Amino acid sequence: MAAALFGAAPSATPAAAQQAPAQQAPAQQAPAQQAVAQQTAAHPVAAAQSWGDDFDGPAGAAVDPAKWTVETGGSGNGNHELQYYTAGAANAALDGQGHLVITARRNTDAGLGCWYGTCQYTSARLNTARTFAQAYGHFESRIKIPRGQGIWPAFWMLGNDIGTVNWPNSGEIDVMENIGREPGTVHGTIHGPGYSGAGGIGAPYSLPAGQAFADDFHVFAVDWSPSALTWSVDGRAYQTRTPADLGGDRWVFDHPFFVILNLAVGGDWPGSPDGSSAFPQTMVVDYVHATTSGTDPLPYTGRITGPGGMCVDVAGASSADRTPIQLHNCTGNAAQQWTVGLDGTVRALGKCLDVDAASHSDGAVIQLYTCNGTGAQQWSYGAGHDLVNTGSGKCLDSPNGSSADGTRLQLWTCNGTPAQRWTLG
Structure with a gap:
């Protein structure tokens, strides 16, 4: 101790x-x-x-x-x-x-x-x-x-x-x-x-x-x-x-x-x-x-759904750095296949879910970026189905709880609302 x-x-x-x-x-x-x-x-x-x-x-x-x-x-x-x-x-x-x-x-x-x-x-x-x-x-x-x-x-x-x-x-x-x-x-x-x-x-x-x-x-x-x-x-x-x-x-x-x-x-x-x-x-x-940890859901590979059952999606299925992350109708394509790992990363298309510029600010853009091991790319999946960026202590969030197709996801102070509830599967 x-x-x-x-x-x-x-x-x-x-x-x-x-x-x-x-x-x-x-x-x-x-x-x-x-x-x-x-x-x-x-x-x-x-x-x-x-x-x-x-x-x-x-x-x-x-x-x-x-x-x-x-x-x-x-x-x-x-x-x-x-x-x-x-x-x-x-x-x-x-x-x-x-x-x-x-x-x-x-x-x-x-x-x-x-x-x-x-x-x-x-x-x-x-x-x-x-x-x-x-x-x-x-x-x-x-x-x-x-x-x-x-x-x-x-x-x-x-x-x-x-x-x-x-x-x-x-x-x-x-x-x-x-x-x-x-x-x-x-x-x-x-x-x-x-x-x-x-x-x-x-x-x-x-x-x-x-x-x-x-x-x-x-x-x-x-x-x-x-x-x-x-x-x-x-x-x-x-x-x-x-x-x-x-x-x-x-x-x-x-x-x-x-x-x-x-x-x-x-x-x-x-x-x-x-x-x-x-x-x-x-x-x-x-x-x-x-x-025991026998039912720990991680590691997980598959879709992540949020408000309205919409899928977390890489805009345009692009693997370019700084591609925005959005909500989209679930299609099952590679842009919606995520791996939530025991190493704290959330990955799609070979790159990582990332907070732009490692920001801690409400409203910061969530994007796809080359994996680099920084806190901006470390995520914790909680019992309340929130995805917490451990680098900032804030949550993956859909602005105003929107479930509209094309809604860009952001970083926001964790509040336990449906706007921050994400389901693996």
């Missing part, structure tokens, strides 16, 4: 995972990718659940050991964290109402030692390293996070080969982390060889109008395919990462990862609690679910 890399948890974690570099706030790279805010998560996944925990059980019970390993220790986890992670139900217990409650509190045991001396705080960290790991799919948790300076909750994943290749070669996916001084903001980040620690690649998501995440439950998720990761909050995607974001570094998100939940106190990124920090603080987890 940018909230504590997989660090020193004696006896409860794989041996090779017990050393990790200090972690700082991840670099917020590729601003165009960050602009995917307020969109539906890409690549709808199968409804079939592959793993999950709804935390049903009596109040005070520990988590199911057939699903979770409870880590222990006060090593600082490579981040100079201040808490001691306790065993059993001392700091992680069911509430009898279908929730797991992870509690961070001030330590009263003078014999409990941390890396800096007597531990100031206790908390809990759980992982599925011994019970569940999966490559690709949809990973989701509904959480009400705590608040306060120095408080650091996280829902994240690590590659299951960490015991042999070590971090960051194993890869790390931070689905959600928050530092208490940012009550309305969470972060999603990836770490790997050449882009770890403070160089992690990620983006923040902020609630509108000064709202705080600690005030209510929110759903944090990542959709993971072989060539992309898309983060969402409450079903609204806010960033997509692909190998193109790595600047030539290795994409390591190609093997199973396991799940981690934890609540850290202090550390290099959030800093220590201060006089404004109140304890105890609780991270309340409603559920954690994982589903």
